[in-house]
Amino acid sequence: MKTFVLVLDGMADEPVEQLEGKTPLEAAKTPHMDRLAREGKIGLARTIPKGFTPASDVGNLAILGYDPKKYYCGRGPLEAANLGIELAEGDVAFRCNLITADGDKLADYTAGFITTDEARGLIEHLGKEVRADSVRFYPGMRYRHLAVFRDPPAAEALLKTTCSPPHDIAGWNISDHWPKGPAAKRLIGIMESSRKILTGHEVNQVRVDLKENPANMIWLWGQGTKAHIPTYQERWGMTGAVISAVDLVKGAGKLAGLEVIDVPGATGYYDTNYEGKAKAALKSLKKKDVAYLHVEAADEAGHNGDLRQKISAIENFDRLVVGTILEHAHTLGDVRILVIPDHPTPVEKRAHSSDPVPFVIWGQGIAASDAAGYGESLAKSSGWFVEEAHEILPRLLTEERM
Secondary structure, eight states, X not given: OEEEEEEETTOOOOOBGXXXXXXXXXXXXXXXXXXXXXXXXXXXXXXXXXXXXXOHHHHHHHHTTOOHHHHOOOHHHHHHHHHTOOOOTTOEEEEXXXXXXXXXXXXXXXXXXXXXXXXHHHHHHHHHHOOSTTEEEEEEETTEEXXXXXXXXXXXXXXXXXXXXXXXXXXXXXXXXXXXSTTHHHHXXXXXXXXXXXXXXXXXXXXXXXXXXOOOEEEEEEEEOOOOOOOHHHHHSOOEEEEOSOHHHHHHHHHTTOEEEOOTTOOSSTTOOHHHHHHHHHHHTTTOSEXXXXXXXXXXXXXXXXXXXXXXXXHHIIXXXXXXXXXXXXXXXXXXXXXXXXXXXXXXXXXXXXXXXXXEEEETTOOOOOOSOOSHHHHHHTOOEESOGGGHHHHHHHOSOO
């Protein structure tokens, strides 16, 4: 059996008045996902366990088949795994965003979606200037980077400090959302000093001249310690691949023993290479058992409050990812497909929510439920509710019939 796991980050939403009470998913033209729903089974699943902050690290870990209550380690360690950074016991890894600060306002959590080359220069410069505090900075992709504190006596304080995700507070006052807790003063000091270091850097001077948002500050959040999770080979004797432009997803896949496949043109934004990802997943399953394909675009549109781009991302995902895979899946023999978002990112709230998400399973041994299509309302009316989403994939991989 070959299994595709297709994740459109943040695809789920809430009814929008502008769409006459439909969600973006319900309003979008999605003939291929609708086909999966008619010929397969749809339902609702809770990807974010009660008590957890709704975030992509939690949601993707659950979809990968790991119970967040048992295996959650924080976002930073997942990204460290993808970047090849070996964490020692007592190290605390933080996600480190480059942001645009405008006075006391967090104006842009992506720093104008800065290029990877520009960002690398800024992070490397920051690393040379901030030598104290047992912190080291590691460049990632675009605005997404990593900071690792190698200070075991302070690990507990760092872990107990509450940090806000920058994408949830875009446009809000920075001073109202500083870290809170035992290590807050230390983290705030580093972030404030980064603003002094980065503001005058030549990369930012050029960006300002071009009327682009400068990456004039870092934002630390998503901290955690070294992850310990069993691989797919250890659990089920299976191999697989992960395809994403996002470090945390690739890192989670790498820890699960999946091969990370980088696709040219995969940007983690609206312009990502949808079809290239689908073709990479198809190719990987000629030799492997599971392909985990993740697309970020709908989540970015949700955070930006961009209804048009969110609908466009959903339609592109349906046509170029799901459609491409359905067109060629017969060449692989027996196939199963799971389509699911990791969490909702409502365009009107511009932040993640922990509401259950619609999912659909399709393929060999899956009885058709004759649903009218794929969407939040139809999934709810199906009557199938999975309280813990981490149970879906293990069943899909191991049960003969569902």
